[in-house]
Amino acid sequence: MNTIEFDINDALKHYMSDPTSIATPDADSDLVDCKNNHESLTNSLINTVLNPIVDSVAETPDAVLSSSTFDSLQFLLKSSSILHTHALSKILDLIVSGLSAEANTIHTDHEAYEQEISHHKQVLEVFGFLLQWVIAAVETKAAEKTIATPAARGRGKGAKSKAAAGKDKDGSWDYSTQLLTALSTMCLVLNMKLELPKIFLTTSERDTFIGLLTRPVYMILESEQRVKNTAIRMHAFKVLCIAIKNHGHGYAAQISIVQNLTYFEHLAEPMAEFLRILGQEFLHEQLSDEVLRELSNKEFNSNDTRGPKSVSSFIVKLSELAPKMVIKQMTLLAKQLDSESYALRCALIEVCGNLLAFLSKQEERGDNHKSQLNAFFDVLEERFLDLNPYCRCRAIQVYVKLCDLEQKFPKRRQKAAELAARSLEDKSSNVRRNAIKLLGSLIKTHPFSIMHGSQLNLKEWNARLDAVDAELNALKPPAETPGLGDKTVDAALLDDATQMDVDSPRKPADMNDEEKIALVKKAQEEAATSEAMNKLTLTRRYYIEALRFIEVLHGATITICQLLGSKNKSEVIEAMDYFEIGDAYNIEQNKLGIRRMLRLIWTKSNSDEGKGIQNHLIECYKRLFFEAPDGYNANDAANYIARNMISLTFGATPAELTSLEQLLSTMMQANHISDIVILKLWQVYGVQKREISKSQRRGSIIVLGMLATAKPEIMVGEMETMLRVGLGRLGRSDLQLAKYTCIALRRINPTGRQAKEAKVQTSKLTNDHAILGKLAAIIEVESDNKEWYGVAEQAISAIYTLSKHPDTLCSEILRRKIRHVFQQRTAKQPEPEEAEEPSQLFSSMSNPPDEAEAPPKATEPEEKKLKGSIALSQLLFIVGHVAIKQIVHLELCELDFKRRKAEAEKSKPVESSPADIAAKEAADDLDMIGGTTEDDFTEAMAHIRERELLYGENSLLSNFGPLVSEICSNNTTYKDQNLQAAATLCLAKLMCVSSEYCEANLPLLITILERSQDPITRSNVVIALGDMAVCFNHLIDENTDFLYRRLNDKDASVKRTCLMTLTFLILAGQVKVKGQLGEMAKCLEDDDKRITDLSRMFFTELSTKDNAVYNHFVDMFSLLTAEKDLEEDSLKKILKFLAGFIEKDKHARQLADKLAARLPRCETARQWNDVTYALSLLQHKNEEITRVVTAGFKIVQANA
DSSP states (O other): OOBOOOOHHHHHHHHHHOGGGSOOTTSOHHHHHTSSOGGGOOHHHHHHHHHHHHHHHHHOGGGGGBHHHHHHHHHHHHTTTTSOHHHHHHHHHHHHHHHHHHHHHHHHOHHHHHHTHHHHHHHHHHHHHHHHHHHHHHHHHHHHHHHHGGGGTTSOHHHHHHHHHHHHHHOOOOOHHHHHHHHHHHHHHHTOTTHHHHHSOSHHHHHHHHHHHHHHHHHHHTOHHHHHSHHHHHHHHHHHHHHHHHHOOHHHHHHHHHHHHHHOGGGHHHHHHHHHHHHHTSOOOHHHHHHHHHHHTOOOOTTOOHHHHHHHHHHHHHHHHOHHHHHHTHHHHGGGGGOSOHHHHHHHHHHHHHHHHHHHTOSOOOHHHHHHHHHHHHHHHHGGGOSSHHHHHHHHHHHHHHTTSSSOOHHHHHHHHHHHHHHTTOSOHHHHHHHHHHHHHHHHTOSOOTTTOSOOOHHHHHHHHHHHHHHHHHHSOOTTSBTTTBOOOOHHHHHSOOOOOTTOOOSGGGSOHHHHHHHHHHHHHHHHHHHHHHHHHHHHHHHHHHHHHHHHHHHHHHHHHHHTTOSOHHHHHHHHHHHHHHHHTTOTHHHHHHHHHGGGGGSOTTSHHHHHHHHHHHHHHHHHHSOOOTTOOHHHHHHHHHHHHHHTTTTOOHHHHHHHHHHHHHHHHTTOSOHHHHHHHHHHHHOOOTTSOHHHHHHHHHHHHHHHTTOTHHHHTTHHHHHHTTTSHHHHHOHHHHHHHHHHHHTTSOOTHHHHHOSSOOOOBOTTSHHHHHHHHHHTOOOOOTHHHHHHHHHHHHHHHHBSSHHHHHHHHHHHHHHHHHTTOOSSOOOOOOOSSOOOTTGGGOOOHHHHTOOOOTTSOHHHHHHHHHHHHHHHHHHHHHHHHHHHHHHHHHHHHHHHHHHHHHHSOOOOSHHHHHHHHHHHHHHHHHOOHHHHHHHHHHHIIIIIHHHOTTOGGGGHHHHHHHHHHOTTTSOOHHHHHHHHHHHHHHHTTOHHHHHHHHHHHHHHHHHOSOHHHHHHHHHHHHHHHHHOHHHHGGGHHHHHHGGGOSSHHHHHHHHHHHHHHHHTTOSOOOSTHHHHHHGGGOSSHHHHHHHHHHHHHHTTSTTHHHHHHHHHHHHHHHOTTSOHHHHHHHHHHHHTTOOOHHHHHHHHHHHHTTGGGOOSHHHHHHHHHHHHHSOOOOHHHHHHHHHOOOOOOOOO
């Protein structure tokens, strides 16, 4: 047998450079013949060559030194890319078994191996070299198979079965089991810690041999698939651990680990696991220290994302698995907090959290322990202000985890709450969302539940603090008590010689028993007092800390309420969850948030986000109000839910009630509210007991009315109860109850979209029906209460909803009301009445002095006159509202006529005979000549509205048109403010009926708008003008300037009403914008936040309509810059907001050209600055403009 002369260094040199270049002169001749003809290298040929080699190596591992064996194996490994997996598997088995046998020989036969050290050294090197090569070949082949597999994936079951068949045909190529055997053999070899140093005498020889075993391990770990296999991963780690622990592989491992972290993301966490095993199981922590030290000094390229990400994952995982190792190197790692890579900063923030969790569980608490805790907390608190939002988020997320620790860290929790409250105003929605989550976690895990339970009610905690203060003050000794209250010492007493009186009973020996007992008792009392004071002082400090925490939450709640309007869905959902948590802990401010949440029911549900928010809101409200506590029976649960539903109406604004109605209607449609709850609500409404509060009875009918929008049948069965309660004695004494009863009655006959969705159509009632009689009676109730107007409005609306002939019934009501008002006032005019302040309105149009100043009759008491003005105001209110409802009634009649005609057309039988077809054609011809019946009906309705209602001979309303105009024109004669307000409202409503009446009285209405002192009147006129713009656009279009002027009204409510009205008119296309948008833009910087928000919403919507902001930008700029009262900062903010809607480059360039043309005409530096600022906001890319702007504003002065 020719033995090879193997030089490991030379072999590795050739293998590393190019394995195919390794010469194999002594390879089997059959293999050499296949060198240039790979197809002839078949399995059978390979088996013929391999079988003898396997036998010889099995007999003695030394056989591998045979030149023919060695070269044959090298030849086959050179051709590994074309070998079948079966052949590779056989070679791997051969080499592993040979190496295992050699290791056993060395381990068992000490005398033999000591005599032939060089021989064993060569055998081990040959097997190690071949093992490295074969594992590389196996991994390459496995990687090829893994890449090829996905190509067959996803093409159905047939493709999978074919792929499986291919595997079986090619032989199993899953080498996991063989790799495990190979790794176990490597461990066996490396465990010879006594034998190997004798075989490899020098360090370089040892490192070379160890490298033969560790290099394939690193190669195996490069495969993500292999690393996922726990058994392979653990065996690989064991090989490396033994090599490092016993054979000085530490430095090489350090280099490999750092390289792996840089190039292989999947190895980040496994490498941390490896270092944990090395440190804890093999007691070798030096490598961890060296790796962390190197990473702490590593600088990453700003473009490199993979490296920092991988290193970050590694450090975080290591801090979780082995915090002791990391904490030693934290001083060095902290340098990476200044790294440009946000991923590394995020990692170190998380590491600080993990180390804090570790330290909090340690039993040993020394000074070092405390300083470490403080240092890590300081880092976390600093990172709340990190430049990168991801880092700020991570700091908050770490605190969320720390909240769940057993140790509470009260002082740090307080600071965290303050920082989280500040982060609610962060510009990043992700940071804000996590800040809300942190506040919720701080509430759930707060440390103030030891003494008084977990509730965080500010009022209760303040009461407790006051009680403790009172107790402390009671225990404090009075100021005159010597030795306790007065701490000052008289110097003269100290100067005098102290003399002891012989008879003075100072020594205990000189005291009698009674004195001793009294002294002991006094000492005990003082000790008890001192102890009680210490205890109370600590309790007081506890209360103060709790109150500080609650106050932070109260401040945060206001901001979180604003975040409910965020565009980010997850942020809104987090805010809702926060309010739900806060409610469970009885935080008062959270009630505000729970009410504010209601408006989210209007979130547009045409997207998944909208539906998600709506569904989450319903789920939150279900948990808060519609789920009874465990242990309640069905009756108690129904009472609990009914009580909660009624409580939702207490103190609710009209906007909140509208949102609540939509929410309850949605929940009713989804069957979330049971029949027994509805029954309980009716019981609350109908109960005759005196002890029930007005608000509860009102709340029950409000809720029932809301539920009836989804299910009108609720109302039908209880009409008698409503007549008895809401429209009976109780309703007359509580007009709000009557109003909400009228609203509930309207639900019996749904209108609009609800009518289409209603399953049961209820027929209209005749005018002699008891309900209509009661409604008419409630309108005619005499009352000085202003709530009467609300009742009358809803009662008239209910009559028009329920009655077959509402106009007839309302005519009768009006006649009776007219008789009542004018029965004691015959043909003469109403007496002029004194007003508290003389009105300036229409001073030039007032009556002659003798008439205006005529003194009132002495026989008519003051109270009578007051009632007269109120009665007239109420009459005018009824007239105005009946007029409006009559228009709506006419429109509904027209729609009903058209619907019935369409249904009749559909139900006509199909003409089959020629005679029928001829008759149909003749009828169509007649329709074309004389006009269709539908057209005639429409014209008749328009004529009634235009000429009959206000000008017809038999129309009741015709008498009121001139009367209302007269009252509004003569405000000095009719001085009562309420009468003027009612008359103006009536005038506005009558103007919406007829264009002729509108045109005649429009100057009067505009004058009232300009001169009225009452903001409510001005608001009503603004709304009326908006309605008229829809009805009679040609009349209002020329007078829109008067509307825009109200945007500068002194009263915020008028300004807000005007802005809302104009927003609707402009966005709906009802009025044309003629350069007045600048007035709307000024509202962007209003003192009232609601006006600012509404204005922002307007421009955001306007920007979606045909480049509207671009088209009016120059006009708005001109108006804004000409406004003297507008500060420069406010102007800049407005321009910046508006310029954000100029998105097209073409538009930016055109606007820039128009603005740049103004620069030469600028007379002041302020004008120049305004134009240049506007230009800076536009991406014009015009060098000429840039040059002119850079030159600056030139001031030219003439010489004197």
